[in-house]
Amino acid sequence: MTGIEGEKIVVLDLGGQQSQLLARRVRANRVFCEVLPYNVPVEKIQGESLRGIILSGRPATTGGEVPLSPQVFALGVPVLGVGYGMELLVRLLGGRVARAEAGAGGQEQLAVDDARDLLAGFNTGETVWLEHGAVIEDLPPGFIVLGRTENFPVAALAQRDRKLYGLLFQPAVEETPRGMEVIRNFLYRICGCRGLWSPAAFVAEQTEAIRAQVGGGKVLCALSGGVDSSVAAALVHRAVGDQLTCVFVNHGLLRKGEAEEVQQTFAEKMGMKLVYVDARERFLKRLAGVTEPERKRKIIGEEFIRVFEEEAGKLGQLDYLVQGTIYPDVIESGMAPGSRLVKSHHNVGGLPADMNLKLLEPLRKLFKDEVRRVGAELGLAEEILWRHPFPGPGLAVRVIGEVTAEKLAILREADAIVVEEIKRAGLYREIWQAFAILPDIRSVGVAGDERTYGHTVAVRAVTSIDAMTAHWARLPHEVLAAISDRIVREVAGVNRVLYDITAKPPATIEWE
Numbered sequence: 051m052t053g054i055e056g057e058k059i060v061v062l063d064l065g066g067q068q069s070q071l072l073a074r075r076v077r078a079n080r081v082f083c084e085v086l087p088y089n090v091p092v093e094k095i096q097g098e099s100l101r102g103i104i105l106s107g108r109p110a111t112t113g114g115e116v117p118l119s120p121q122v123f124a125l126g127v128p129v130l131g132v133g134y135g136m137e138l139l140v141r142l143l144g145g146r147v148a149r150a151e152a153g154a155g156g157q158e159q160l161a162v163d164d165a166r167d168l169l170a171g172f173n174t175g176e177t178v179w180l181e182h183g184a185v186i187e188d189l190p191p192g193f194i195v196l197g198r199t200e201n202f203p204v205a206a207l208a209q210r211d212r213k214l215y216g217l218l219f220q221p222a223v224e225e226t227p228r229g230m231e232v233i234r235n236f237l238y239r240i241c242g243c244r245g246l247w248s249p250a251a252f253v254a255e256q257t258e259a260i261r262a263q264v265g266g267g268k269v270l271c272a273l274s275g276g277v278d279s280s281v282a283a284a285l286v287h288r289a290v291g292d293q294l295t296c297v298f299v300n301h302g303l304l305r306k307g308e309a310e311e312v313q314q315t316f317a318e319k320m321g322m323k324l325v326y327v328d329a330r331e332r333f334l335k336r337l338a339g340v341t342e343p344e345r346k347r348k349i350i351g352e353e354f355i356r357v358f359e360e361e362a363g364k365l366g367q368l369d370y371l372v373q374g375t376i377y378p379d380v381i382e383s384g385m386a387p388g389s390r391l392v393k394s395h396h397n398v399g400g401l402p403a404d405m406n407l408k409l410l411e412p413l414r415k416l417f418k419d420e421v422r423r424v425g426a427e428l429g430l431a432e433e434i435l436w437r438h439p440f441p442g443p444g445l446a447v448r449v450i451g452e453v454t455a456e457k458l459a460i461l462r463e464a465d466a467i468v469v470e471e472i473k474r475a476g477l478y479r480e481i482w483q484a485f486a487i488l489p490d491i492r493s494v495g496v497a498g499d500e501r502t503y504g505h506t507v508a509v510r511a512v513t514s515i516d517a518m519t520a521h522w523a524r525l526p527h528e529v530l531a532a533i534s535d536r537i538v539r540e541v542a543g544v545n546r547v548l549y550d551i552t553a554k555p556p557a558t559i560e561w562e
Contacts, residue, residue, distance in 0.1 A: 054251045057243050058099045059083045062090070064107035064116050064134055067518055067555075070377075071222045072106045072132065074417050074516045075233050080245035092121045102128040102241035105135030108181075118142065128213035128240045130168075133181050136207070136216030143190035143214070154201035155182035157225055164196045167239045168215050169206060171231055172197070179225035180205065180218055213240060223519075249420070249427040253285065256412050260289035267369035269410065270362055271296040272354065273324070275312035276440045278374030278413060281425040285412050286372050287322055288428065294372070295323040297361050299354065302330030302458065303444030306466040315434065325365070329357055337446060337453045341490075343562035346453070350443040355407075362407060371407035375414050376421055378517045417516045438469075438483045439517070447562040451490030461488040463541045464507045468533055472511065475529045482520060484511035486537075487550075487561050495545030504545035507537055511549075512559055520554040 059076050061083060063069035069085050076083035086095065088105075095103065103125070109116050116134075120142055123129055131139035137147050160176045162169050178199070186204035189195070193214075197206035205218045215236065221229030237243045271283045273296040287294050296316060300309045309326075317324040336349050355371075362368040413421055418439065425435045441447055445465070449457045464486040472484050487508040495502040509530075511523035534547040550557075 054247045054255055055082045056099055056246055057081060057101045058097075059102050059104060059237065059241065059243075060095050060100065061085045061104045061106055062088045062095075062118070062122065062135075064088050064105060064118075064138070065109040066107045068108070068133065068220065068222065069106040071516070071518050072104055072233075074518065075222045075230060076104075076237065077247055077417070077420065078230070079234050079237050079243075080247045081237050081243045082247045088116050088118050092119055092125070095122070096125050100125070100127055101243050102130065102236065104236075105129065105131040105138060106133065108134040108183075115141070123212070123214060128215065128236070130236050130240075131214075131216040132222075133218065133220055134183065136218050137184045137186075139214065139216050140186055140190055140193075140207075143193075143209075145186060145190040145193070146188035147184045148187050150183055150185050150201065152182075154185075155180045158199035158201060158205075158219075160197050160199055160205060160219070162197050164194065164208070167210075168208060168217075168232060168235050169196050170235050170239060172228065176228055177226065178205065178219035178221075178229075179223050181220070184218070186218070215240065249423040252416075252420075252424055253288070253427050256285055257289045260286055260410065260412060263410065264290050264293065264370060267293065268365075268367060269294045269370040269372055270358055270365070270368045270407065271372035272358060272374075273298045273312065273316065274374070274440070274442065275308055275315070276374065277418070277425065277435060277437055278376050278421055278439075279372075280316075280374070280430060280434050281421050281428065282372050282374040282411075282413050283316070283322065284320070284425065284428045284430055286410065287320075292323065295325060295365060295368070297325045297327060297358060299327045299329050299357050301333040301350070301353075301444060302455075303333065303350075303446045303453075304462075305440065305445070305469075306462045315431075319431075325361060327357060327361060329353075332357075333446075334453065334455060339452060341451045343447060346446050346562070347443050350446060354442075359407065369408060370410040372410045372412070374421075375411040376416050376418060377414065378417065380414060419516060436479055438478075438481070438485070441560055447560055448485065448487045450488065450561060457488055460505060460541055460543055461486055461507075464488070464537050464544065467536045467540065468509055468511075471529055471533045471536065472525075474532075475526065477523075477525070477529070480513070481523050482512050482514040482517070483559055484509075484523070486510075489561075493546050497545070502545050505543050506546040506548060507541070507544050508548045508550055508561075509533060510559070510561070512554070514554075514559070517559065520559050522551045522553060525549075 061069050061073045063085050073083040073085050157179050160178045161174045162172050193207050193209045195204050196208050199205050207216045221232040273279050298312050316322050422435045445461050446453050468486050472478050491506040512520040513523050514520035537547050
């Protein structure tokens with residue numbers, strides 16, 4: 051295989067989200083990476099493009115062990131076990147593992163015994179993050195210790211003749227500050243990768259792939275105006291030009307001024323064929339009385355497809371539907387190998403089985419930051435590329451409980467204030483996502499000398515790299531005060547503002 055997938059690292063997923071995080075870090079080092087379940091047949095792993103394997107994750111159930119095939123270690127490519135992956139490697143190859151003492155783990159200092167390859171460039175005293183899991187009591191035959199910490203006498207190990215390595219610490223998390231260097235050492239020093247994965251290479255390959263797939267067919271793009279659908283539209287437009295028609299559906303669940311902005315950007319500035327559909331009443335009618343989040347998402351996903359099919363009928367023969375589906379959407383919807391449902395995304399878990407159009411999802415394997423880099427390669431404007439992510443179901447999943455026109459109007463105004471104040475403070479590019487939520491809560495307040503019983507608005511602002519994990523943004527108090535003051539003064543019916551300080555996990559970024 052040639053091109054960006056001409057060299058490949060496979061992450062065998064043993065459970066949890068660490069596998070996707072590691073895959074993201076591998077790709078950040080310009081090497082294509084694929085996540086597969088631990089029980090995938092070995093013949094589906096091997097191939098001329100395979101350069102190495104990473105064992106990552108931890109089973110959800112306690113007490114059991116993942117039945118990984120020992121054939122993985124006989125494929126002739128380097129294998130790196132991370133965390134539980136290292137425990138498993140040790141057990142399967144004849145070593146002995148015991149439970150760590152209570153309190154062991156977290157951030158510790160690494161003492162380096164051998165820095166020739168995996169730990170090249172590392173000095174004793176580097177901070178690493180270890181799970182509260184295992185202590186290696188006996189090494190498998192032929193293995194040596196590369197590094198240790200105070201509570202873990204074997205924190206990194208190797209059997210160089212067979213190119214087998216293990217890390218008890220997690221190199222992909224922020225709590226291991228130099229973890230990316232360990233990953234880079236594995237990819238380039240041990241696996242011999244060259245770094246073929248880049249935005250330019252991706253655009254070139256996808257352009258040819260889209261042309262080959264579509265042929266002379268006509269394509270309809272589900273354009274929301276967000277980063278993902280915008281980049282998908284630009285990529286397909288580069289490949290097939292006027293064979294593409296973009297359809298923008300105003301479902302009434304958009305942010306303030308968004309409908310006007312999308313029309314101006316894509317029709318006027320980018321010269322794409324754009325059909326505007328006003329479906330506000332239609333979506334509100336379907337959502338009337340619905341309070342359960344998954345039902346909202348399913349309804350919106352189905353209604354989206356029906357609108358597009360109707361537009362396809364008006365436009366003549368259309369064969370493909372373009373969507374801006376990206377990898378985190380697939381993972382959270384439980385559609386990726388080894389992943390479990392977190393929440394359905396309208397463009398993944400919400401699609402109806404009898405959809406008439408064939409799907410075209412050119413960004414399906416990309417993480418959000420990769421999408422932005424591809425968009426920059428395509429020449430999209432920064433105001434599009436750096437716009438904060440917005441869920442496909444829009445404000446419907448930020449109105450907790452039943453969605454009504456009145457609630458949407460309140461939320462839309464509050465949300466605009468949040469964004470305006472964060473931009474005014476110069477923090478917009480530093481934050482992954484910032485928005486308002488309207489919980490199904492009313493509380494007592496005071497306006498003048500009178501008692502009020504008004505809505506509560508919650509504010510959510512997070513920092514993240516790829517949306518797989520997120521930290522709540524430490525907004526300056528003066529910014530929070532400005533947001534709160536403006537919302538209660540300018541948005542009728544609101545008398546209380548809260549700030550969400552929960553990380554992901556355990557919470558998701560969105561509330562529904």
